Amino acid sequence: MKQIFIYISLIFCALSTYGQIHELGVFAGGINYIGDVGPATYIAPNKPAIGILYKWNRSPRHAWRFSYYQGDLQAKDVESAVPSRKARGYAFENKVKEFSLGLEFNFMAFDLHDTKKKVTPYVFTGINYFIYDEIFIANRKSYLDYQSSAFALPMVLGIKANIFENFVVGAEVGARYTFTDNLDGSNPENENFKNWRFGNLNSNDWYVFSGITLTYTFGQNPCFCAE
Numbered sequence: 001m002k003q004i005f006i007y008i009s010l011i012f013c014a015l016s017t018y019g020q021i022h023e024l025g026v027f028a029g030g031i032n033y034i035g036d037v038g039p040a041t042y043i044a045p046n047k048p049a050i051g052i053l054y055k056w057n058r059s060p061r062h063a064w065r066f067s068y069y070q071g072d073l074q075a076k077d078v079e080s081a082v083p084s085r086k087a088r089g090y091a092f093e094n095k096v097k098e099f100s101l102g103l104e105f106n107f108m109a110f111d112l113h114d115t116k117k118k119v120t121p122y123v124f125t126g127i128n129y130f131i132y133d134e135i136f137i138a139n140r141k142s143y144l145d146y147q148s149s150a151f152a153l154p155m156v157l158g159i160k161a162n163i164f165e166n167f168v169v170g171a172e173v174g175a176r177y178t179f180t181d182n183l184d185g186s187n188p189e190n191e192n193f194k195n196w197r198f199g200n201l202n203s204n205d206w207y208v209f210s211g212i213t214l215t216y217t218f219g220q221n222p223c224f225c226a227e
Contacts, residue, residue, distance in 0.1 A: 021112050021219040023063075023168060027051035029211015031071035034175075036186040036199030037090050037137075038075025040082065043173055045210045047072045051098075053213060060109040065124060069209055070097045073183060092142035092185045094133050096207060098176070100154055102126015110160070112217045117162060124156035128176060136193040137185040145190050152176040152207075160213070170213040178205050 030045025049071030057063040076091040108120040131149045135142045158172025181187040183205040187197050 021057045021217060023053075023055040023057065023112075023215035023217050025053055025168075025213055025215030027053060027067070027069060027209070027211055027213050029209060031073065031096065031207060031209050033073045033075050033094075033183055033205065033207045035075075035181075035184045035203075035205040037092055037184040038077055038085070039080050042175065042206075043208060043210055045208070047074050049209055049211065051209075053215065055104065055215065057112060060111040061106050063104045063106075065100070065102060065104045065126070067100045068098065069100070070095070071209065072096075073207060075184065089140050090137055090185075091140060092135060092137060094135060094142070094183050096130050096132050096183075098128050098130040098152070100126060100128045102154065110162075112162065112168070119159065119161040121157070121159045122170075124158070124172075124174070125154055128152040128154050130176075130178070132180070132183060134182060134189055135185040136188040136190070136196055137198075138196065142185045145188060145193070148180075148189070150178055150180040152178040158213075162217075166217050168213075168215045168217060170215075171211070172213060173208065173210045175206055175208045178207065181205055183207065 029049055031049040032044045032046050034042055051067055051069030053067035055063040055065045073094040077085040077088050080086050102125050104122055104124040106120045106122045110118055110120045129151055134145045134148045136145055154174055154176050156172055156174030158170050160168050160170030162168050181204045186199040187201050
């Protein structure tokens with residue numbers, strides 16, 4: 001986490017000569033998983049999640065955004081409404097440490113130098129790189145094999161407002177479609193565990209971050225004109 005703050009500080013130094021507005025802030029909320037174990041509800045955070053984010057606003061309508069989010073994944077078949085899963089009784093635990101880079105688009109103009117109060121819905125997408133544990137399930141519980149990583153595609157929908165001077169508050173829900181099918185131990189990469197694979201092996205896993213963001217705005221007043 002200390003190294004991440006150093007990297008972001010270096011980015012600020014590199015951009016300080018440009019007439020743009022910056023945002024630096026935090027995320028707090030929850031995380032949940034969607035796949036072959038446990039409940040199938042898409043938005044149902046069951047473990048806490050935290051993160052940091054930085055935005056470089058290129059216009060009142062769009063901004064480049066970098067973030068680091070992390071949280072623990074957990075699911076239990078006994079909490080599922082699907083009878084076959086409930087009878088199976090599997091459970092797993094995993095960890096996600098996610099780096100994200102992409103474009104945030106505002107549905108309405110959101111000029112941070114305008115003193116008027118503003119509210120706008122927004123969407124964000126880009127590319128994510130996340131670190132997780134390759135696990136397998138034995139005796140209905142998950143066990144660590146080794147640490148791995150994969151890419152994911154974020155699909156985030158939120159709403160934000162500048163209700164305080166120099167501060168923007170937002171609420172967002174973001175689903176991540178991952179390029180792995182083993183967040184839950186159902187499809188381990190290790191061939192030694194191939195006989196323990198289960199579920200839909202042709203469908204990758206998802207995870208969802210839901211929560212609140214709070215960012216502090218700073219930087220020179222940009223002209224937002226064509227370059």
